[in-house]
Amino acid sequence: MFEELSKTKSEILDAAASCFMAMGSDVASIDDVAHSLGATKGRIYHHFPSKGALTSAVRIRATMFTLEAVTPVVDSAKTPSENFRAMAYTHVLTVLGTLPYHKVVLQHAGMRTPKSITAHERELLAEIHSLRTQYEDLFRTVVKAGMQQQEFRQQNLSVALHAVLLLLNSSVFWYIPRDGEQKTTRHDIAEQLSGMALAALA
Amino acid sequence: MFEELSKTKSEILDAAASCFMAMGSDVASIDDVAHSLGATKGRIYHHFPSKGALTSAVRIRATMFTLEAVTPVVDSAKTPSENFRAMAYTHVLTVLGTLPYHKVVLQHAGMRTPKSITAHERELLAEIHSLRTQYEDLFRTVVKAGMQQQEFRQQNLSVALHAVLLLLNSSVFWYIPRDGEQKTTRHDIAEQLSGMALAALA
DNA sequence: ACGGAAACATACCTCATAGTATGCTTTTGC
DNA sequence: GCAAAAGCATACTATGAGGTATGTTTCCGT
Numbered sequence: 305m306f307e308e309l310s311k312t313k314s315e316i317l318d319a320a321a322s323c324f325m326a327m328g329s330d331v332a333s334i335d336d337v338a339h340s341l342g343a344t345k346g347r348i349y350h351h352f353p354s355k356g357a358l359t360s361a362v363r364i365r366a367t368m369f370t371l372e373a374v375t376p377v378v379d380s381a382k383t384p385s386e387n388f389r390a391m392a393y394t395h396v397l398t399v400l401g402t403l404p405y406h407k408v409v410l411q412h413a414g415m416r417t418p419k420s421i422t423a424h425e426r427e428l429l430a431e432i433h434s435l436r437t438q439y440e441d442l443f444r445t446v447v448k449a450g451m452q453q454q455e456f457r458q459q460n461l462s463v464a465l466h467a468v469l470l471l472l473n474s475s476v477f478w479y480i481p482r483d484g485e486q487k488t489t490r491h492d493i494a495e496q497l498s499g500m501a502l503a504a505l506a
Numbered sequence: 507m508f509e510e511l512s513k514t515k516s517e518i519l520d521a522a523a524s525c526f527m528a529m530g531s532d533v534a535s536i537d538d539v540a541h542s543l544g545a546t547k548g549r550i551y552h553h554f555p556s557k558g559a560l561t562s563a564v565r566i567r568a569t570m571f572t573l574e575a576v577t578p579v580v581d582s583a584k585t586p587s588e589n590f591r592a593m594a595y596t597h598v599l600t601v602l603g604t605l606p607y608h609k610v611v612l613q614h615a616g617m618r619t620p621k622s623i624t625a626h627e628r629e630l631l632a633e634i635h636s637l638r639t640q641y642e643d644l645f646r647t648v649v650k651a652g653m654q655q656q657e658f659r660q661q662n663l664s665v666a667l668h669a670v671l672l673l674l675n676s677s678v679f680w681y682i683p684r685d686g687e688q689k690t691t692r693h694d695i696a697e698q699l700s701g702m703a704l705a706a707l708a
Numbered sequence: 709a710c711g712g713a714a715a716c717a718t719a720c721c722t723c724a725t726a727g728t729a730t731g732c733t734t735t736t737g738c
Numbered sequence: 739g740c741a742a743a744a745g746c747a748t749a750c751t752a753t754g755a756g757g758t759a760t761g762t763t764t765c766c767g768t
Contacts, residue, residue, distance in 0.1 A: 312715085328617055330532035333755055345757085346717050355756065407616070414609070414679040415530055457705075459698050467676040467702055474672040475665070477616040496661050500669055503659075504706040514745085535725055547727085548746050557726065 309365075313351050315341065320348075321362050321404035329359050329408055353424065360428035363412065366405035367435040373398040374442060384450030385502065391443065392498035395472050400490045406476050443469060447505060456505040468501045511567075515553055517543065522550075523564050523606035531561050531610055555626065562630035565614065568607035569637040575600040576644060586652030587704065593645065594700035597674050602692045608678050645671060649707060658707040670703045 309317070319341045323332040334355055338344050352358040377390045399406045417429060444465055450456035475493055482489070511519070521543045525534040536557055540546050554560040579592045601608045619631060646667050652658035677695055684691070 326618055327621070328532060330530060331620065334757090335755075344717055347715075349757075350715060411613070416528055419529070419533060459701075460694070462680075463677070463695060463698055464702065466680055467673050467699060470676040470679065471669050471673040471706065474669040477672065478664075478668055492662070493665060496665055497669055499661075500666065500706040503708070504673065504702040506705070536727090537725075546747055548748075551727075552745060 312347075316348055316351060316358075317362055317365055318404070320358055321366075321408055324359065324362065324411070325404040325407040329362075329411055334358075354422065356418065356421065356425040357428060359408065359412075360425065360432060362405055362408050363432050364428070364435060366402065366409045367432070367439055369402045369405065370395055370398050371435065371439045371442075374439070378442065378446070383455065384446050384453060385455050385506070387446050388443070388450065388505070389498050389502050391446065392468075392472055392501045393494045396475060396494035396497050397490055399473065400475060400479060400493065403476065403479065403481065406473065410473060410476055440465065440469065450505065464505060468504055471501050471504065472497055514549075518550055518553060518560075519564055519567055520606070522560055523568075523610055526561065526564065526613070527606040527609040531564075531613055536560075556624065558620065558623065558627040559630060561610065561614075562627065562634060564607055564610050565634050566630070566637060568604065568611045569634070569641055571604045571607065572597055572600050573637065573641050573644075576641070580644065580648070585657065586648050586655060587657050587708070589648050590645070590652065590707070591700050591704050593648065594670075594674055594703045595696045598677060598696035598699050599692055601675065602677060602681060602695065605678065605681065605683065608675065612675060612678055642667065642671065652707065666707060670706055673703050673706065674699055 316337070320337045323337045323340055326332070327336065334345050334348055337358075338348055341347065348358065352361065374391050374394050377394050378387055379390075382390075417426075421429075444461065447456060447465055447468070448461055451458055451461070475497065479493070518539070522539045525539045525542055528534070529538065536547050536550055539560075540550055543549065550560065554563065576593050576596050579596050580589055581592075584592075623631075646663065649658060649667055649670070650663055653660055653663070677699065681695070
C-alpha cells in the first residue's frame with residue numbers, strides 16, 4: 305500500500321505537480337513535465353505507466369502529506385475545540401508547504417471519472433477516494449464530538465465539514481510562494497484560517 | 507458589454523455548462539456538447555467562434571447570475587452584519603439554482619491563461635476578471651465596513667474575503683440536484699452556509 | 709572487469725479533437 | 739413571392755498529445 309518512492313520518482317512527482325498547478329493537469333502534456341525536468345518522455349513512462357497514473361500519484365501523495373501531518377496532532381485528552389484548532393492549523397501549514405500537490409487535488413475536486421480508464425487507474429482512483437475519506441473522517445470525528453458536547457453549533461454535519469475543509473484550503477487558490485519566504489507569513493495565514501474555521505463551527 | 511443572448515445561445519450555454527460540469531471543461535469536446543443538444547458542431551461554431559469563447563461565455567454568465575442577484579440586496583441603511591448575511595444567503599441560493607455554470611467557474615479558479623489564445627479570447631478573459639473583481643468588491647466593501655465598525659474581527663481582509671467566498675461556494679463541490687427538489691433543502695443549505703460565513707468573520 | 713538489468717533517449721505511430729469549408733434548409737426583409 | 743441572410747448539418751483537414759518500440763548509456767552485483 306505505502307509504496308516506497310525513490311529519489312527520481314519524487315523528482316518527477318514534484319515536476320508534475322508544478323506543471324499541473326501552472327497549466328492544469330488536463331492541459332499540461334507529458335512532454336511539458338519532461339521538459340521541466342530537462343528530460344524526455346521516456347524517463348516518465350519508465351516510472352509511470354500512464355498519465356492518469358502520474359496524476360493519481362500526485363493526488364495520493366498530496367493526501368499523504370496532510371494525513372501524516374495531521375494524524376499525530378489529534379489528542380484524545382483535549383477538547384474538540386482545541387483538537388480542531390490544532391488540526392486546522394497543521395493542515396493549512398502543511399498545504400502551504402506542498403502547494404502544487406494540493407492545487408492538483410482541488411482541480412479534480414467533484415469531478416467524474418475520466419472518459420477512458422484502465423483497470424490499474426481504477427485502483428488508484430479507489431485508493432485516492434479511500435485516503436480522502438480517511439482524512440475527512442479525522443475531522444468529522446472531532447467536529448461530531450464538538451457538536452455533541454455543545455462546543456459547536458448544532459447543524460448538518462456533512463455540510464459543515466465540507467464547508468470548513470474548503471475554507472481551510474482557500475489559500476491554495478491565491479497563495480503565491482514568495483522568494484524571501486518568511487515562516488511568519490505562512491504562520492499568520494494558518495492562524496487566521498484555523499481561527500475562522502473554528503469560529504464558523506462554534 | 508451586456509450582450510443580448512438569444513434563445514438558442516442560452517440553450518447552448520446550458521448544455522455546455524452541464525457537459526463541462528460533468529466531464530470537465532478541458533475533457534469535454536465540442537462534439538459532446540453538440541450531441542447533448544441532439545445537434546452537431548456546426549450549430550455551436552455558428553454562434554461561438556471557438557471553444558475558449560464558449561467556456562468564457564459560460565463563466566461570464568455564471569458571474570452575471572450572482573452579480574445581478576446579490577447587488578440589489580445590499581442596503582446601505584442596514585448594518586454590515588445584516589447586509590453580509592443577506593448577500594451570502596442570496597449568493598448560495600443563486601449558485602444552487604445555476605449549479606453547472608458555477609462549477610465551471612470553480613474549475614478554472616486560480617489557473618493561468620491557456621497555452622495558445624486569440625485576441626478575442628483575451629478580451630473575454632479580461633471581462634471575466636473584471637466581473638469577478640466587481641463581484642468580490644461587493645463583499646469586500648461590506649466586510650471592510652464590518653471590521654471598521656467592530657462588528658467583525660480585525661484580520662487580514664483579502665484572506666478573510668477569499669476564505670468566506672470559497673466557504674459559500676462549498677456546496678458546488680458536493681451538491682447534487684434531487685429529482686423531487688424541495689426549495690426547503692436549498693434554503694437550509696443557504697441558511698447554514700451564510701450563518702457559518704458570518705460566524706467566521708464575527 | 710564483465711554481464712545484465714535498470715534508467716533513460718529517440719523516433720515513430722495512432723487517434724481524438726479543434727477548427728474549416730461547403731452545402732442545404734428555413735426564415736426574414738421588402 | 740423572392741432574394742438574401744441566418745441557422746445548421748456534413749465532410750474534411752490538421753495538429754497536438756498519449757502511448758510504444760527500440761536503441762543507448764549508466765549502474766550494480768559478483
